Amino acid sequence: MKSNLNEMPNKTETTPDVPRQFQRNTLMKQPNYWIFAAVTLLMMAVPLFTSSNSVLFMLTNIFILGVFAMSYDLLLGYTGIISFGHAMFFGIGAYSMGLSLRFFDNAEAGVLVALAAAIVLCFIVSFFVGLLSLRLRDTFYALITLAVATIFLIAAEQWRSLTRGSDGFNFTADIPNNLFGFINLLDRQTVYYLGLVFIVAMFLIMRRFIYSPVGRTLQAIRENENRVASLGFNVLHYKLISNVVAGVIAGLAGIMYAFSIRFVNPHSVLGVELTIDVLLMTVIGGVGTLVGAIVGAGIIEISSHWLMGLRDVHPIFERWVILFGIIFILIVMFFPAGIVGTIRQKWKARRSSL
Amino acid sequence: MSGILETKDLTINFGGHTAVDHVSLSIKEKELKSIIGPNGAGKTTVFNLISGQLKPSAGQVYFKGKEIEKLPPHKRTKLGIGRSFQITNVFPNLSVLENVRLAVQSKENIMYNMIRHFKYFSRLEDEAMGFLEKVQLDKKADHPAASLAHGEKRKLEIAILLALDSEVLLLDEPTAGMSLEEVPDIIELIKEIRDERDRTIILIEHKMELVLNLSDSIAVLFHGKLLADGDPEDIMKNEQVQSAYLGGDIADA
Numbered sequence: 001m002k003s004n005l006n007e008m009p010n011k012t013e014t015t016p017d018v019p020r021q022f023q024r025n026t027l028m029k030q031p032n033y034w035i036f037a038a039v040t041l042l043m044m045a046v047p048l049f050t051s052s053n054s055v056l057f058m059l060t061n062i063f064i065l066g067v068f069a070m071s072y073d074l075l076l077g078y079t080g081i082i083s084f085g086h087a088m089f090f091g092i093g094a095y096s097m098g099l100s101l102r103f104f105d106n107a108e109a110g111v112l113v114a115l116a117a118a119i120v121l122c123f124i125v126s127f128f129v130g131l132l133s134l135r136l137r138d139t140f141y142a143l144i145t146l147a148v149a150t151i152f153l154i155a156a157e158q159w160r161s162l163t164r165g166s167d168g169f170n171f172t173a174d175i176p177n178n179l180f181g182f183i184n185l186l187d188r189q190t191v192y193y194l195g196l197v198f199i200v201a202m203f204l205i206m207r208r209f210i211y212s213p214v215g216r217t218l219q220a221i222r223e224n225e226n227r228v229a230s231l232g233f234n235v236l237h238y239k240l241i242s243n244v245v246a247g248v249i250a251g252l253a254g255i256m257y258a259f260s261i262r263f264v265n266p267h268s269v270l271g272v273e274l275t276i277d278v279l280l281m282t283v284i285g286g287v288g289t290l291v292g293a294i295v296g297a298g299i300i301e302i303s304s305h306w307l308m309g310l311r312d313v314h315p316i317f318e319r320w321v322i323l324f325g326i327i328f329i330l331i332v333m334f335f336p337a338g339i340v341g342t343i344r345q346k347w348k349a350r351r352s353s354l
Numbered sequence: 355m356s357g358i359l360e361t362k363d364l365t366i367n368f369g370g371h372t373a374v375d376h377v378s379l380s381i382k383e384k385e386l387k388s389i390i391g392p393n394g395a396g397k398t399t400v401f402n403l404i405s406g407q408l409k410p411s412a413g414q415v416y417f418k419g420k421e422i423e424k425l426p427p428h429k430r431t432k433l434g435i436g437r438s439f440q441i442t443n444v445f446p447n448l449s450v451l452e453n454v455r456l457a458v459q460s461k462e463n464i465m466y467n468m469i470r471h472f473k474y475f476s477r478l479e480d481e482a483m484g485f486l487e488k489v490q491l492d493k494k495a496d497h498p499a500a501s502l503a504h505g506e507k508r509k510l511e512i513a514i515l516l517a518l519d520s521e522v523l524l525l526d527e528p529t530a531g532m533s534l535e536e537v538p539d540i541i542e543l544i545k546e547i548r549d550e551r552d553r554t555i556i557l558i559e560h561k562m563e564l565v566l567n568l569s570d571s572i573a574v575l576f577h578g579k580l581l582a583d584g585d586p587e588d589i590m591k592n593e594q595v596q597s598a599y600l601g602g603d604i605a606d607a
Contacts, residue, residue, distance in 0.1 A: 213459055213475070214468035220456050223445040230405060230439075231518065232431035232460040241468065 043196050047189050056192045057260070062294075062301045063195035064256045067202045069281040069293035071249035076279070077288030078210055079242040080222030081134070082142045084275055085149030089126065089247045091270030093118040093254020095156065095163065098171050098264040107176030114258075118251040126247025127240065134239040149272065156266040168265025175262055185259050198256050199294070202249060206290055209245060218242050222288075284331050286338025295340055303327060357416075358383040358554050359435070359522055364403055364413035364423075373399045375578040376413065381522075386548045386555040388565035391575035392598075397558045398440055400575070401524050404556075405437045406430045417522075431460070436520030440527040440558070442507040444514065446500035450491055453499050453510055454482035457517035485513040489543065505536040512540065516547075522554045523547070529564065537564075544568060566590070574598075 047056065072086050096118040097111070104110030125148070133144035157166045177184045184190050209215050217238050220228045229235050254269060267273065277300060285296030307320035317323070335342040357380035364377045374396045381387050389397050402408040404415055406427035415423040422430055431437075445453050458478045473479070486492040489509040494502065499510060512528055528544065529537045541564060548555060548568065559565045565572060565586075572589045574581040576598045582589055589595055 208471065209468050211471050211473075212468040213464045213470070213472050214466060216452070216456065216459070216472050220445050220448060220452075223447055224443065226407070226427075227439075227443050227445065228456075229427045230407070230431055230437060231457050231514070232428050233465065234426075234428050237466070241466070245468075 040196075040200055044193075047192060053188045056188045058301060058305060060188075060192045060195040060260050061257075062298045063199040064253050064260060065278070065281065065301060066294035066297040067199050067256070068250055068253040069278050069285070069297045070202065070206055070290050071246040071253065072278045073282045073287065073290060073293045074206065074210070074218075074242055074246040074249075076282055077286075077292075078215065078222060079218045079239060080225075081138050081239065081242075082279075083145040083246075084142050084272065085129075085145030085147075086246070086250055086278060087270055087272065087274035088145075088149040088152045089122045089250035090254040090257065090274060091152060091156065091264075091266075092121050092125070093251035093256075094258045094261075094264045094269040095254075096121070096251075097255045097258035098169065099162065101171050101174040101176075101258075102169070107174075107179055110174075111176070111179060114255060118255055119248055122247045122251035123244055126244045130240045130243035134243065135236050146272070149270070149275070153266050153270045153272075156270055163266070166266055168263060168268070170263045171258075172262040175259070191259055195256060195260065198252075202252070203290060203294075206245075206249070210290070214238065214241060219288075280328060282338075284328065284335075284338055286335075286341030286344070289338065289340045289344065292338050292340035296338070299339075300324075357381045358418055359404065359556070360416040361400070361404070362414045362416070364400065364415065365411050366399060366403060366408060367411045373578050374403065374410075377575070377578070377580045379573055379580065379583065381554060381556060382570075384551050384554055385570040386544075386557060386568060388557045388559055388569040388572045389575060390559055390562055390565060390572060391581075393560075394577075395575040396578040397575055398526055399578075401437060401526050401556075401558060404430075405435055405524055431518065431520070434521035435524065436515050436518035436522070437524035438511045438515040438526055438528060440530055442504070442511055444499045444507060444510055447498055449496055450486065450499050450502065450510055451479065451482055451495040454485050454513050454517050455479055457514045458482045458485075461517060461519050482517060485517045488516065489513045490539070505532045508532055508536075509540070512543065520553070522556065525555065525557045527558050527560055530560070541568065 043059070046059065050056070068086075068090055071089075072083070075081050075083050075086070097114040100110040100114040100117065101107070104113065129145060129148050130141075133141040156163045163169070172186075175185045177186045179185060183194075185194075210219070217228065217233055218241075221233075221235055221238055225235055228238075257269065258264065261268075281296030281300050282293050283296070284292075284299055285294065286292030303324060304320060307317050307323055310317035311320075331339065337345055359379075359381040361377055361379045364374055364379075365372065366374045377396075377400060379387075379400075389400065391397050399408065403410050403423070406422075406425060406429075410423050413423070414421050417430070417433055417435060422433065425433075445456070448456075455478050458481045459472075459475070462475075462478060464475060464478070483492060483495060486495055489512055491502075491506060491509055491513060494506065499507065502510060508528060508531065512525070515523060515525070525544070529540050532540065544555070544557065545568065547553065557565060557569070567586075569586055571584060572586050573583040574589060574592075574595050581598060582592045582595050584592075
């Protein structure tokens with residue numbers, strides 16, 4: 001499923017296959033490149049300014065949910081299909097890590113087994129769910145993902161001997177403090193940097209993916225599926241690739257979440273609410289923009305935290321979800337293409353009018 | 355079996371309505387065949403059956419002697435049957451260049467690469483630009499396709515089809531809805547492709563006068579049935595054609 005041999009550059013072509021515009025020096029002239037570098041550096045510096053574990057904890061979760069939201073955006077924004085079961089991959093990742101830390105005495109073995117199990121499981125599940133439903137209409141995909149995700153949710157609730165049912169389980173005691181001899185996962189700062197490396201790596205990987213020939217074809221599928229077929233592309237293959245890539249990355253995000261929260265229960269990592277959250281993150285930030293997914297994750301995390309904090313002011317803030325609904329409506333009204341999407345549109349319009 | 359593309363008793367029913375009724379066509383290699391007929395005659399439906407958007411209720415489609423009516427559209431494109439659409443069918447939010455680049459990507463068989471940046475294959479963009487120049491859209495390469503005027507979208511449609519570099523081109527009313535001054539350009543372009551004589555063209559047209567000089571042969575459809583098939587002169591002389599087609603549609607136009 002990796003690269004196709006047919007793409008080997010044809011040396012007899014008169015136009016050389018040397019990347020013309022895609023060279024480091026032109027890349028560095030793009031403002032996006034500098035924004036990316038500046039934000040990354042800023043995030044690297046955060047622990048120098050604050051030693052507050054709650055701030056680091058919140059940012060770490062934003063990184064992880066940001067990756068989860070970006071993986072969802074591959075489906076919603078770049079392929080144009082809605083999944084109602086994306087949380088299952090996140091849950092598979094989180095449960096794999098939680099369970100294997102609990103059952104393996106050797107921390108390294110536990111982490112590696114969890115990693116392998118999550119990747120393989122997410123691959124298989126996303127592949128077969130996609131194969132079953134993606135050849136049908138998009139509504140079937142939405143329903144089948146919801147159904148399969150519900151199966152996982154029920155399994156996690158009912159298989160008590162393994163998962164401890166709907167209470168879930170805490171595995172703080174099993175978190176390795178000396179993984180591979182140097183990683184202390186009990187240290188918030190270490191987990192923070194791990195999360196930062198994770199989001200930067202995943203962002204770059206997904207960015208490359210959406211700018212690859214496959215990614216470009218996916219965006220065309222989003223625009224006009226039938227026309228893509230009549231250009232000679234097997235639409236099902238492309239949707240499957242998108243589904244598998246999104247599923248595996250969501251699984252990895254789930255693994256990271258396990259390191260950060262050190263606790264799993266069915267509703268927090270497998271529930272439909274989580275899929276709805278990630279859908280909101282993507283829509284708020286801007287569908288079809290990877291950065292938007294991160295911004296959306298940040299907004300949801302920070303505002304829920306902040307609104308919850310206001311519950312001492314007035315008990316209504318206990319029900320922060322209601323207030324969040326209002327924020328959501330306002331954002332959709334004033335930023336119809338999401339925050340990043342709308343800013344990008346305005347920026348483009350300004351540049352072309354100059 | 356002499357033609358590169360043949361249909362045998364091709365039939366499709368929609369509910370009780372038979373849109374295409376036992377149509378048998380034979381298209382010779384490297385000829386330009388026009389399919390004409392009044393609105394609702396089943397011209398586009400025949401195209402949809404040939405290119406795979408629809409599956410026939412009965413009958414066969416042969417491409418180079420092989421039965422293809424059960425293949426999905428993308429496989430038929432890969433075999434060498436490219437088509438354009440009467441109702442403009444482009445990618446509205448992608449740039450004009452990207453619309454054509456995707457077709458070049460398919461033709462060059464760069465299908466499943468997800469590691470390289472697409473700009474690595476810069477020759478694809480260069481090639482796509484060449485096709486845009488051919489239809490005089492090169493200056494709009496960076497615009498989103500949705501921002502094009504109707505006539506320009508029709509040109510883009512043709513550029514996409516040309517980029518596929520298919521052996522058989524199915525052109526579904528390429529001049530539909532174009533302004534009068536744009537039509538000669540497109541007809542000229544089709545003539546050019548025909549005169550190269552290295553591919554087969556099937557052209558659906560509404561305006562008979564456009565295809566008379568262009569076509570090697572003409573098939574006339576009427577109510578889903580093949581009414582006549584032959585040289586342009588014979589078609590002109592055919593009384594059935596005159597009463598059914600010329601009598602009806604052209605008089606209205």
